[in-house]
Amino acid sequence: MNVWPIIKLSWKNIWRNKVRSGVVIISVLLGTCAGVFMTAFMYGLSMGYVKIQLQNFTSHLQIHTKAFEQEEVPEAYIPDADSLMQELKQKDFVTALSARTVITGLAASSSSSFGVTITGIDPEIEKNVSLIHTHVIDGDYLEGDRRNLVLIGQKLAERLGLKIRSKMVLNFQDVNGNISAGAFRVSGIFKSPNSQFDEANVFIKAEDLNRLIGKPGAVHEIAILVDNFKMADQYKETLSDSPDLIVESWGDLSPSLRYTDATVGTTLYIVMVIILIALTFGIINTMLMAVLERQQELGMLMSVGVNKVRIFTMILFETFFLAIFGAPVGIFLAWVGISVLSETGVDVSAFSQGFEMYGLGTVIYPELQPDYYLNIGFLIILTTLIASLYPSFKALKLNPVEAIRKI
Amino acid sequence: MAIIEVKNITKTYNEKQVPVHALNGIDLDIGAGEFTAIVGPSGCGKTTLLNIIGGLDKPTEGSITINGSNLDDLTEKQIIDFRLHHIGFVFQAYNLIPVLTALENVIFILQMQGRPHNECIATGKELLESVGLGDKINKRPSELSGGQQQRVAVARALASKPDYVLADEPTANLDSKSTSDLLDMMHQLNESVGTTFVFSTHDQRVVERAKRVVTLVDGKIESDTKQ
Incomplete structure (x- = not known):
């Protein structure tokens, strides 16, 4: 036709x-x-x-021990974390990683208290993995060599009535199961895009936290960024073959995402x-x-x-x-x-x-x-x-x- | 030899409610080269008969044979194809395609037949020359008078060298001069090329020029005279 x-x-x-x-x-x-x-x-x-x-909270991949997955207790730290970190750094697709000490505890001020997740970080290294340092709206990020500084969220500061340089006490268990506590001074207040996160999380230096839980060098979580976050599920298979460790992609950590x-x-x-x-x-x-x-x-x-x-x-x-x-x-x-x-x-x-x-x-x-x-x-x-x-x-x-x- | 054989045709509209008998037993043979006018008062069945002869409508009873092919034996698709290749149509309102030029209107049928482009153009120009519109080939219908448009319509009808041309009231919208010119032109085509024309008309001027006049009254042939 x-x-x-x-x-x-x-x-x-x-x-x-x-x-x-x-x-x-x-x-x-x-x-x-x-x-x-x-x-x-x-x-x-x-x-x-x-x-x-991902940038503020989850990162692309996280490694924990299986025991930590079941219960977030201080003694469930990653054995020989330094060697593992060195291995991870060799991977081509890994762009940044940060070792964290993570425990749950109670944050208390003179007027109130609230249950929080306490994350011990190396402030400089953490900058490569998360954006928490960019959300500081008052005071400073965990700068300098001073001990027992704490970075808290604006919502928690309001709840506990805390300001910059206020004192607060963090209570938690150490690796032996004993109650431990430390007095910290508020160095900065952050406001992330998620107010619930701001209320339930505090950041301190890992060396301070590890000293208080009685295990210097303890690492509960390794947060990893990779070159393409959509490939995280494929990459996770190659990161560790240890039967005691579990590698989770951001999708595993946050199904809603x-x-x-x-x-x-x-x-x-x-x-x-x-x-x-x-x-x-x-x-x-x-x-x-x-x-x-x-x-x-x-x-x-x-x-x-x-x-x-x-x-x-x-x-x-x-x-x-x-x-x-x-x-x-x-x-x-x-x-x-x-x-x-x-x-x-x-x-x-x-x-x-x-x-x-x-x-x-x-x-x-x-x-x-x-x-x-x-x-x-x-x-x-x-x-x-x-x-x-x-x-x-x-x-x-x-x-x-x-x-x-x-x- | 007859190229159109109409045998005992009846056509009834609205059969199930109030039947209207448009045609009542028409027998008619039209031979090659005839110049036939079908006349009669309004509602006598002229257009219905033309539609049936043109394969546009089907009779209620009876048969129609064109060049030996019984239209009843053809499928709808075959009838459409038959119209494309064997019948030329000229309509009262010219019915040219307004967005095409005179030449494009004429060659459209040829293009539908799948003829080569050069052949289409040559035939189209020749036909427009023959109807006296050689200088208007690139004009659109809106740029032509009614008479000129009807000439283009005749050229279009002749383009495929049909077995016959059916023209339904072709002069109804034309003035005297245009009517006369159109009839001259068609008469000349009939004489020189032998094209068979069948008209339906009220127009006495057309009747006077026809070689054969078939008069219908109430769906029946009242008279059939050659002049």
């Missing part, structure tokens, strides 16, 4: 009513652009949330499909008008022997042309916008309170995987095909004898 004359006629047909076709093309352009940009923004928002959670990462793509397609459905109805409306106002002409074409396949093809191409002009331009404009804003970010600090409540950052970096653009293209073609069906069938149902007499 020679379809070229039909395609040529379709092309000319869409310019019969330039304003109407122009409106549809611009609608498709704006709809596609807004849809793609919106999905990129949402993807950036979700990925930003995941990255914030894994779920967020896994479902964000699907969510984005749902958003795009909703936008395309709205556009589909616009296209159907336009094409239906175009068919109904040319009944006489369609009747003539059928009368002189233009078969139904050709009539269908003509309507299909008219619909396709309407969609195909706006969509690529819309996708291109969205790509330009996303490329620029993925570098500069979108400042949403005006809504920071609400965003922080959900553990989100105040700058969103829109981003979109390259294959998404391709899939959007296929979705638009599919949408066009669907949008053309009803007007095409409407045209095919015309009786040429009756249609030829329509005015």
